[in-house]
Amino acid sequence: MSAPALEVRALVAGYVPELDILRGVSLEVREHEIVTVLGPNGAGKSTLMKTIAGLVPMRAGTIRLFGTDLPGVAAHRMVRHGLAYVPQVGNVFARLSIEENLAIGACARTDRAAIEEDLARMYALFPRLGERRRQPAGTLSGGERQMVAVARALMARPRVLMLDEPSAGLSPLMVGTLFAKVREVREVRETGLSILVVEQNARAALAVSDRGYVLAEGRERITGDAHALLADPEVGELYLGARRALA
Ligand SMILES: Nc1ncnc2c1ncn2[C@@H]1O[C@H](COP(=O)(O)OP(=O)(O)OP(=O)(O)O)[C@@H](O)[C@H]1O
Numbered sequence: 001m002s003a004p005a006l007e008v009r010a011l012v013a014g015y016v017p018e019l020d021i022l023r024g025v026s027l028e029v030r031e032h033e034i035v036t037v038l039g040p041n042g043a044g045k046s047t048l049m050k051t052i053a054g055l056v057p058m059r060a061g062t063i064r065l066f067g068t069d070l071p072g073v074a075a076h077r078m079v080r081h082g083l084a085y086v087p088q089v090g091n092v093f094a095r096l097s098i099e100e101n102l103a104i105g106a107c108a109r110t111d112r113a114a115i116e117e118d119l120a121r122m123y124a125l126f127p128r129l130g131e132r133r134r135q136p137a138g139t140l141s142g143g144e145r146q147m148v149a150v151a152r153a154l155m156a157r158p159r160v161l162m163l164d165e166p167s168a169g170l171s172p173l174m175v176g177t178l179f180a181k182v183r184e185v186r187e188v189r190e191t192g193l194s195i196l197v198v199e200q201n202a203r204a205a206l207a208v209s210d211r212g213y214v215l216a217e218g219r220e221r222i223t224g225d226a227h228a229l230l231a232d233p234e235v236g237e238l239y240l241g242a243r244r245a246l247a
């Protein structure tokens with residue numbers, strides 16, 4: 001079993017003092033693992049990612065990235081510690097070109113030659129972005145924008161990548177393409193990249209994941225490897241069947 005990349009223990013967090021949204025969440029993402037967090041709307045999935053990223057204050061618990069306590073690190077410095085986060089909304093600079101969006105992802109780096117190599121790698125991974133590199137990101141389709149957001153995050157050379165609902169608003173075909181890319185993305189670093197994904201699209205996300213957690217009422221309710229969760233009747237009833245019925 002690989003070493004933990006991201007470790008969250010008994011995390012309590014919320015936006016206003018009297019209301020805890022996360023009420024003792026524990027989870028971990030090991031090196032080179034893809035882990036999905038599922039849960040109903042309002043369960044606290046985005047809050048969990050924002051708290052890990054240092055954007056929501058935590059009241060108790062621990063968050064460690066490769067053994068370093070994250071709460072001491074300012075949100076804008078997370079990237080230097082190896083953590084990249086693609087939020088659920090507002091994740092591209094609409095007026096800037098694809099190329100400029102990707103350059104912003106690399107702005108904390110000074111290794112020019114390696115940045116050029118990484119850019120070429122991103123355009124190889126996402127050919128649609130390469131073809132449109134001078135186009136403003138705001139003119140792209142929803143799926144293409146998600147790809148810009150993911151590529152921009154990767155330009156920082158993170159060791160842990162957090163994706164909040166990367167498939168939101170995408171057609172079923174595009175969802176399949178995106179998750180196939182998520183698996184490819186894991187291989188972009190020789191050292192391996194760990195990925196934490198929050199998804200409503202449970203079936204598609206679990207299909208490319210190693211493990212998963214179901215978050216409900218501020219805690220992780222069900223934990224298991226992805227195949228076990230796909231076969232779990234409670235998960236099936238709550239998430240997989242419901243999604244199918246909606247689809
Ligand atoms: N900025 C905020 N200020 C106050 N409360 C907030 C804020 N953002 C979220 N919340 C509350 O926190 C709770 C959890 O929201 P969160 O966005 O984490 O849910 P989620 O699991 O990501 O849901 P969804 O599946 O709809 O994205 C909700 O009750 C929400 O109203």
Ligand SMILES: [Mg+2]
Pocket residue numbers: 045046047088164
């Ligand atoms: Mg959310």
